[in-house]
Amino acid sequence: MECSYFDAGRCRSCTLMGQPHPVQLGRKDAHTRELLGPVPGLEWLAPFAGAERGFRNRAKMVVGGSWRRPTLGILDAEGHGVDLRGCGVIDPAITAALPAVASFITAARLVPYSVPMRSGELKHVLVTCNPDGQLLLRFVVRSEAAVEAVRKHLPALLRRLPQALIVTANLLPEHKAALEGETEVHLHGPETLPMPVGPLRLRLRPQGFFQTNTEVADALYRQGAAWVDELAPASVWDLYSGVGGFALSSAGPGRTVVGVEISPQAVEGAKAAALDSGVSGVDFLAADATAFAEGSSPREQPELVIVNPPRRGLGERLCSWLESSSVGAILYSSCNAETLAEDLRRMPGWRPVRARVMDMFPQTEHYEVITLLERAA
Structure with missing residues (x-):
């Protein structure tokens, strides 16, 4: 993609502007592999690339x-x-x-x-x-x-x-x-803007957060849902659930899903989206993700946890809880591979078994990476 603003030096926000999209994807994939380091048995899926222009919603x-x-x-x-x-x-x-x-x-x-x-x-x-x-x-x-x-x-x-x-x-x-x-x-x-994403009909409030790239968000949720369905957990927690994309995508027959999000507005939107999308078995709570997890007993803890934290990552407390919990698998979606790598170092009892770069932000160094973690042997 070419940009006259970039060429004229008027805007340099898109730091990779002018580089072929496959080259950008290769750099991002290599960067993630370097950060996570050599992990025996880790399966790398091909990066997902959506449109390289007109993608910002x-x-x-x-x-x-x-x-x-x-x-x-x-x-x-x-x-x-x-x-x-x-x-x-x-x-x-x-x-x-x-x-x-x-x-x-x-x-x-x-x-x-x-x-x-x-x-x-x-x-x-x-x-x-x-x-x-x-x-x-x-x-x-x-x-x-x-x-x-x-x-x-x-x-x-x-x-x-x-x-x-x-x-x-x-x-x-x-x-x-x-x-x-x-x-x-x-x-x-x-009060809310309807946001169709694949089979879901999410709802966005003015001050709410949603992924910048709708096409890649759909692919991200689909990838997560495929891994969840393969594991077939009876219970799932989606911490940092936002407007409900991962939680609603992870619903299934006989499965209970709880989304935890600190924003009450986002929680109300997620509940409405569940009704609009015809999804059952999913509940949403307005709470701090770390405090919610720390307040649970082993009997209450789910078989699988989904985390999609801000760029700062999970932090020491939530990593410590995941390390000592009875959770059987983690699906970690990260918009900052550096903090993902840092969180993995805090959780030596977990190891990534699958990973995939999702090009949420073409023309820039930023991207999303989704990983599936299991207990280390």
């Missing part, structure tokens, strides 16, 4: 320039806006909507936030799309006055952009480098 656009001529993209080293409305890795449904968003900023006179001047109202525009082209559109602003400006001019935007299923304003009044604030003001549409 979420765009985090920093707003710069002026309200008359806003930029949507990133900031340069001096804090000035760089417009990236034609970014090739973003889903076309999102890039097609950005001209209307820019016109809306002008109509509502939303002054872009200036980092050097520490002034202005509109910091970011966050857009998520589903496979049906429906959009979740969020304006990150600094004051209630800006929220009211968005509300006032919203009908005109919706007439031009009917695919905007949900519109919200997020309040971030502080002068700090953060993507969003804690307060979300719902302005239009339902």
Whole structure:
């Protein structure tokens, strides 16, 4: 894939831009093998590669320039806006909507936030799309006055952009480098964006987390479900269950699945997704994953645990619990192979028996890797 922004030096976010996709995959696969080291009997599956362009279902656009001529993209080293409305890795449904968003900023006179001047109202525009082209559109602003400006001019935007299923304003009044604030003001549409992923119909809330690449997320869940079905456990825990992708994919006849997620909003979305997807035998709890595991007795512990932690990994406490638990198998999905390797060093009683790189983030050094762990002999 080629990118005019990258070639011109305007954006270097995609550090592997211009390299053939198979070369990128080979590098990522080799990096993971090096980190995990030689493990006797470890089966490496071929890396999964989805589309190398138009794959990002979420765009985090920093707003710069002026309200008359806003930029949507990133900031340069001096804090000035760089417009990236034609970014090739973003889903076309999102890039097609950005001209209307820019016109809306002008109509509502939303002054872009200036980092050097520490002034202005509109910091970011966050857009998520589903496979049906429906959009979740969020304006990150600094004051209630800006929220009211968005509300006032919203009908005109919706007439031009009917695919905007949900519109919200997020309040971030502080002068700090953060993507969003804690307060979300719902302005239009339902509470959740439907996100069809294979046979599942997940539900995304404005401040919820979902995988950036829908196609690879589907492949990731399918791979996990295949390994779970092969092991045929009677009981499964999905720790860090998020919106429920792994938990719902792992359901089966006679099997109980419990998803544990610290976000109550994500848990409500996962419960709704279970109903929408017609999946039974799955329950979701709002709790800290480590505290939930540590509070269990051996009799309550499942036959298989799924973990899909943040980039920081599982940490010492959860690794220690898994090491001493009665769990029989672990399915570990990681977005950071370095912390995966670190967690494996903390759990010498476990060894990976299968691994597969999933190219969730083409054009960058990042990727997902899914591993199946069993008790070491």
